[in-house]
Amino acid sequence: MIQMNCRGLTLGYDSVLVRDLSFTIHAGDYLYILGENGTGKSTLMRTILGLLPPLEGSVVLGGGVLPAEIGYLPQQTQAQRDFPATVWEVALSGCQGRCGLRPFYTRAEKDLARQSLRRMDMERLSGRCYRELSGGQQQRVLLARALCAAQKMLLLDEPVSGLDPSASRELYQVISQLNKHDGVTILMISHDVQAALCHASHILCLGEQVFFGPRDAFVRSAPGQRYLKQRGGVCLGGAD
Numbered sequence: 001m002i003q004m005n006c007r008g009l010t011l012g013y014d015s016v017l018v019r020d021l022s023f024t025i026h027a028g029d030y031l032y033i034l035g036e037n038g039t040g041k042s043t044l045m046r047t048i049l050g051l052l053p054p055l056e057g058s059v060v061l062g063g064g065v066l067p068a069e070i071g072y073l074p075q076q077t078q079a080q081r082d083f084p085a086t087v088w089e090v091a092l093s094g095c096q097g098r099c100g101l102r103p104f105y106t107r108a109e110k111d112l113a114r115q116s117l118r119r120m121d122m123e124r125l126s127g128r129c130y131r132e133l134s135g136g137q138q139q140r141v142l143l144a145r146a147l148c149a150a151q152k153m154l155l156l157d158e159p160v161s162g163l164d165p166s167a168s169r170e171l172y173q174v175i176s177q178l179n180k181h182d183g184v185t186i187l188m189i190s191h192d193v194q195a196a197l198c199h200a201s202h203i204l205c206l207g208e209q210v211f212f213g214p215r216d217a218f219v220r221s222a223p224g225q226r227y228l229k230q231r232g233g234v235c236l237g238g239a240d
Contacts, residue, residue, distance in 0.1 A: 001027040001063040003153060003185055004048070008057035011043045016055065018044060023204060023212040027063055027152070030179045030186045032196035034227060035206035041189045044206070045155055048187070064152065068097050071146030071154040075161055076138070081131060087141050088126040091117050094148025109148075116144040119182075120174065136167030140174065147178075154178070156188040160195075168192075172199060193231040 004025040011018040017040035025031060033041050046052040048059055050067050061067065071094075083090070094116070095109040105113075117123040120140040125133070130141060139159055146154055159175070160168040176199050178184040190196060196203055196215070203218040205211040211223040218224040 003027050003029075003061065003063040003065045005060045005062065006048075006057070007060065009044070009047065009054050009059070010056035011040050011047055011052075011054055013043075018206060018210075021057070021206075021210060025185060025187065027185055028179070028183050028201075030176075030199060030201045031188070031204060032200040032202075033187065033189045033204045033206065034191070034193060034196060039206040041206055042157065045157060045187070045189060048155065069150045069152065071148075071150035073139075073142050073146045073154065073156045073159055075157050076142070081135075081138060083130055085130050086126065087117070087122060087128050087130055087133070088113070090130050090141050091122075091126075091144040091148060094145035097149055113144070113148050116147040117141070119147065119178075120144045134167065135163050136170055139163065139167075139171055143171075143174065143178075147184075151184065153185040153187070156186065158189055158191070160190075160192065168195075175199075191231070193228060 002024055006021060006023050009018060009021040010016060011021070017038070021044070033044065035041050043052065047054050049070065049072060092105060092110065092113040095105055095113060099105065114123060117126060120143055122137065122140050122144060125137070130138065133141065156175070160171055163171065172195055175186060175188070179186045197219070200215045202213065203211065203215055205218065205223050205227055207223065209223040211218055211221050213221070219228065
């Protein structure tokens with residue numbers, strides 16, 4: 001089932017960063033978006049979220065996915081890491097888009113927040129202050145918040161940035177479980193090519209030569225060979 005079809009996208013601000021980009025996302029895909037800085041990765045994600053109009057082309061959603069139902073995990077700023085709220089309040093705030101003009105959360109929305117925290121193994125810390133958590137724990141809470149907004153598709157912008165290797169591995173495993181066992185479609189911006197080779201079903205590599213396709217095909221492609229030579233990468237196979 002097609003959940004997103006990007007057709008002929010040209011993206012940029014003062015100058016064009018991406019030209020004539022087309023790709024399709026199916027339910028259950030795990031897409032890594034790779035590329036050097038300045039190749040348009042974040043611009044693409046902002047366009048998918050509807051925060052930035054494309055210069056040309058379109059993003060068409062399908063499979064029951066609505067724009068307001070796409071979960072988003074942006075990169076954290078230091079101010080956000082120090083946000084003075086409880087774990088419960090942060091997770092529950094992911095339901096705000098469901099409230100409309102209603103100034104309160106329903107029982108169903110509170111149940112969803114509890115379920116999302118439980119999926120992230122963070123329900124036991126519901127009463128803790130968010131800023132007292134480790135970086136890995138904070139990212140789990142933010143994933144729970146994103147799951148409150150959407151159950152079908154998550155967009156993640158370098159979710160392991162700033163985490164130590166152990167916390168990064170744990171978060172990758174959590175995200176992989178959401179994809180493989182819960183059927184959540186994942187689109188992730190990353191510089192971690194080794195993680196992409198371990199977890200991705202598909203790879204979109206932006207740059208002078210653009211590649212989109214299955215992970216195995218990326219390894220054999222000319223853009224893939226150049227990127228792997230620059231970045232390195234050894235894992236090729238699913239990892240839970």
